[in-house]
Amino acid sequence: MSTFRKRATAGAAAVLSLSLVLAACSSGDDTSATTQGKVQLEFWSWTDGIQQQVAVWNKAHPDTQVKYVNAAGDTVYQKLRAAITSGNAPCLAKMDGMNLATFAADGLLTDITKIAAPYKSRYTAAAWNAVSPGGATYGIPMGSSPLFTAYRADLFQKYGLKAPTTWDDVIAAGKAAQRKDKNVKIYNMAGEDPSTLVDLSWQSGAQWYKVAGDHWEIGFTSPEALRAGDVVQRLVDDNLASNASYADPGVFKTWDLGKTIMMTTSTWQLPIYDTNFPKSKGEWQLADAPLFDPAKPQTSSNFDTVGFLKGCKYPDRAAQFATWMSSSKESLTALTDPASKSGLFPAVKDVSPYVDKIIPKEMFNGKSDSAQIITTAASRVGEQWQYGPDYASMYSEMQKQWGKVMKKQMTVKAMLTHLQEWVLADLKHKGVKAVAAGS
Known part of the structure; x- marks a missing residue:
């Protein structure tokens, strides 16, 4: 898990609040000018x-040279903040969607709405949402991780189960499996990781954050959000989920040994399972992610982005590089090759050229079309989801409450109610206009 950082001063958020709501507003100078001559980007x-x-790009583009810095480490976002504050920030940085939104709200990114507009059509709408919190664009999509299902086909057959189509099916399958073996679990929810609730809320059509005119609407207690919360609550109440921690190196055993028989997963994890599931290799099968409404099939995804940091001198050249890296066939063919070890799955509209080779063939039993399932998942990511201006700090607050939910010390509904109140108070404190959805 990432460690989420506290945001900068309330004053910065107040200044940026309108630019996060209105796409036409810019957080800085006009960045649409065309750069002339040779430049270097970090x-x-x-x-x-x-x-x-980067080396391939540099060889082909002598006028736009990119200096790559390996910024691996848990403190990368802290280092980026410090670099921006000191005026020594790189032009570009990899960021997840929630931190891009938070950096934008804190006035730490460059508004590239005009520059980025010609590239928008290359990416999915959901991916573009991730780089455009509130409408203004602050980055270029880099990669996605749409969710689908992986399940132990051998054990599903043993327990007389079919691959779940809906989340109600998941609950029913969990109960049916336990009638055969009281110790088996259908799913896993770690005590430190509330991502299950995020994914289910996204899939159900909820909008925790939504731009409405000149303000944000906050919807943690909407019918869609509560519907997602109810699934989590039933998994907890009926003891259908294991609680293996993702921080535990032995976490893979719960699936490899058949203690937990299903998961929602994504592309970047597949080679990890191939390495860490020695006993169950060949017993797994892929299926579409469980749905809330089969008439409106929808899944969720995390997104990696390339953020444009405050002070970037050549955003037009930076956009050319970032877009080439994340959407050109040349770059994506290399990065989606397992030999690159990138784990990157594209955020472009057509992922079909990049699917086959990312599937570890020995991992699955071949009884379903794994490539089609992954391609379908990429096309089903809900387009309504938005990252709000305090999403990262909200997630940190949710982590604190999630452990209580897993221990049955708090209901999911109570946690969602708390988050609704917490976010409204937090945004008010930061000078960002927000109201409860439906009010």
Whole structure:
């Protein structure tokens, strides 16, 4: 898990609040001017394989040279903040979606809305949302991780189960499996990781954060959010989920040994399972992610982005590089090759050229079309989800409450109610206009 950092001063958020709501507003100078002559850009990342692609770019683009800096480490976002404050920040940095939104709200990024507009059509709408919190664009999508299902087909057959189509099916399958073996679990929810609730809320159509005119609407207690919370609550109440910690090196055993028989997963994790599931290799099968409404099939995804930091002198050249890296066939063919060890899955609209080779063939039993399932997942990521201006700090607060939910010391509904109140108070304190959804 990443460690989420406290935001900068409330004053910075107040200044930026409107630019996070109105796409036409800019957080800085006009960045649409065309750069002339030779330039050098600095790019911080920690993705394997990127350095080699930077070298490919540099060879073909002598006028736009990119200096790659390996910024791996738990304190990378702290270092980026310090670099921006001191005026020594790189032009570009890898960022996850929630931290990009928070950096934008704190006035630490460059608004590239005009520059980025010609590249928007290359990426999925959900991916573009991740770099455009509130409408203004602060980065270029880098990679996605759409969710689908992996399950122990051998054990599903043993317990007389079918691959779940809906989340109600998951609950029913968990109960049916326990009637055969009281110790088996259908799913895993770690005590330190509330991502299950995020994913389910996204899949159910919830909008925890939504831009509405000149303000944010906060919807942690909407019917869609509570519907997602109810699934988590039933998994907890009926003891259907294991609680293996993702910080424990032995976490893989719960699936490899058949103690937990299903998971939602994504592309970057597949080679990890191939290495860490020696006993169950060949017994797994992929299926579409469970749905809330089969008439409106929808899944969720995390997104990696390339953020444009405050002070970037050549954002037009930076956009050319970032877009080439994350959308050109040349770059993506290399980065999606397992040999690159990048784990990157594209955020572009057509992922079909990059799917087959990322699937570890010995891992799955071949009884489902794994490539089609992954391609379908990429096309089903809900487009309504937005990262709000305090998403990272909200997530940290949610982590504190999540452990109580897993221990049955707090209900999911109570946690969502708390988060609703917490976010409204936090945004008010920071000078960002926000109201409860439906009010």
